[in-house]
Amino acid sequence: MISPPETELITKKDTPKKGTxxxxxxxxxxxxxxxxxxxxxxxxxxxxxxAAKVLGVRRIDLYLMHDRPLTPxxxxxxxxxxxxxxxxxxxAYITGEKEFWSLSITVNESVLIPRPETEVLVEEAxxxxxxxxxxxxxxxxxGTGSGAVAVAILAELQGAIITATDISKKAxxxxxxxxxxxxxSDKVDLLTGSIYEPITALYKKFDVILSNPPYVSAExxxxxxxxxxxxxxxxxxxxxxxxxxxxxxxxxxxxxAPDHLVSGGHLLLEIGSDQLDGVREIIDGTSGLSxxxxxKDYASLPRxxxxxxx
Numbered sequence: 001m002i003s004p005p006e007t008e009l010i011t012k013k014d015t016p017k018k019g020t021x022x023x024x025x026x027x028x029x030x031x032x033x034x035x036x037x038x039x040x041x042x043x044x045x046x047x048x049x050x051a052a053k054v055l056g057v058r059r060i061d062l063y064l065m066h067d068r069p070l071t072p073x074x075x076x077x078x079x080x081x082x083x084x085x086x087x088x089x090x091x092a093y094i095t096g097e098k099e100f101w102s103l104s105i106t107v108n109e110s111v112l113i114p115r116p117e118t119e120v121l122v123e124e125a126x127x128x129x130x131x132x133x134x135x136x137x138x139x140x141x142x143g144t145g146s147g148a149v150a151v152a153i154l155a156e157l158q159g160a161i162i163t164a165t166d167i168s169k170k171a172x173x174x175x176x177x178x179x180x181x182x183x184x185s186d187k188v189d190l191l192t193g194s195i196y197e198p199i200t201a202l203y204k205k206f207d208v209i210l211s212n213p214p215y216v217s218a219e220x221x222x223x224x225x226x227x228x229x230x231x232x233x234x235x236x237x238x239x240x241x242x243x244x245x246x247x248x249x250x251x252x253x254x255x256x257a258p259d260h261l262v263s264g265g266h267l268l269l270e271i272g273s274d275q276l277d278g279v280r281e282i283i284d285g286t287s288g289l290s291x292x293x294x295x296k297d298y299a300s301l302p303r304x305x306x307x308x309x310x
């Protein structure tokens with residue numbers, strides 16, 4: 001296994017190329033070559049993101065200033081972070097941010113990294129709420145994590161008032177950072193606790209409940225790619241495991257939803273691609289709820305379900 005010192009990165013032919021690169025372009029090339037050898041699929045992109053982070057510039061600026069020399073300290077830091085990436089640490093945890101809905105979201109090891117398929121959940125919520133014509137809508141988001149979904153919805157729907165919960169206090173803190181970063185702190189109430197527990201004392205019902213809950217099954221947890229396994233298990237499988245079908249957290253969200261939705265309100269859930277039948281069975285067995293639709297993600301896999309509180 002390649003284990004170069006921090007001031008070196010290995011080329012394609014495993015020949016050490018010592019010393020500080022001549023310029024930014026050479027640094028990115030050497031970092032990309034090392035990550036490619038380490039099996040990182042997006043080796044070029046990740047190298048650019050890491051270099052931009054260290055240099056404090058935008059990714060596009062790397063090529064506008066490609067011939068700018070690096071200091072030994074800059075190269076040492078790039079090398080240190082590239083080694084972390086090659087060892088399986090997700091790039092978003094290294095850079096401290098991830099783009100979601102064309103917005104920059106702060107992340108760390110306490111929260112799940114926002115993913116493109118979760119934008120489908122946002123799209124469905126906006127399509128649903130945008131069609132109501134209501135000036136103000138109340139939303140409950142269960143398991144807000146980084147707050148990415150709440151930020152995205154509020155960026156598009158000015159009349160939304162969101163209550164966002166998470167069992168992790170560290171996640172709530174990150175969500176608070178993101179809301180403040182985007183000037184939305186006054187639009188969201190952040191509460192710590194499991195599923196509906198934080199809102200039971202509010203005696204409030206919502207127009208929409210939405211969630212991207214933990215849905216990884218016990219069997220799947222053992223075979224996750226190394227990058228995903230570095231993310232908090234509490235956000236993947238509910239901190240213990242999602243049960244044989246991965247529905248141990250989803251089940252109570254569905255079954256208790258009618259108690260917290262207004263008449264005619266909607267429940268929107270992101271689900272695992274193999275969970276549609278199981279989720280629909282729970283919805284069909286819940287008094288007051290009716291299954292409305294399923295929306296596929298960009299890979300044409302089942303991803304979001306919508307139910308109506310009759």
